[in-house]
């Protein structure tokens with residue numbers, strides 16, 4: 001097999017596909033699998049969040065998220081056989097901090113949004129070389145919805161803030177408004 005370029009970039013949705021047809025054909029099944037995994041992962045997290053909110057409002061939902069976000073992430077990664085996580089330029093849990101490639105993509109997402117792209121549709125796929133190996137990487141933006149504002153908004157209720165201070169003393173993930181990019185799902189898979 002011939003040696004590939006270090007990074008074959010392909011922006012998904014809304015933007016024209018770059019690279020050759022062969023490259024995009026190779027990535028498409030992985031992009032489809034990534035989107036399916038993200039939908040499943042997001043559904044599982046949101047299910048727990050909604051249940052927690054119904055049972056005891058945002059402070060209780062924070063207890064729940066704090067407890068289950070990590071295990072759900074690990075389970076779904078194993079189930080879908082890929083590195084799967086959430087990240088952001090401003091993280092709540094330091095374990096979700098982006099690596100250099102992820103923070104570069106997150107910054108591009110902000111630019112794409114500023115240029116008028118719908119954050120619901122912003123995603124990016126790329127084949128990168130890491131330690132001499134080819135790795136497929138994919139990220140999909142997560143827009144801030146109404147329900148998110150209770151825990152990530154500009155103003156948080158005192159009982160919410162108290163919980164956040166307790167679990168996440170280094171929390172950076174407040175101050176968001178409706179439609180802002182809260183972060184992104186991130187996927188990594190060896191080729």
Ligand code: HEC
Nearest residue numbers: 058061062065066069086091092093096147148151173183
């Ligand atoms: C009840 C409070 C609450 C609500 C509502 C909430 N979150 Fe969070 N969010 C959290 C907590 C707590 C964490 C940290 C979880 C952990 O420990 O990994 C978190 C983490 C995240 C992360 C991972 C990156 C990071 O900052 O660590 C993303 C992305 C995220 N939330 C997006 C959202 C979005 C989008 C919504 C709305 C659909 C939302 N959240 C609603 C409490 C909340």
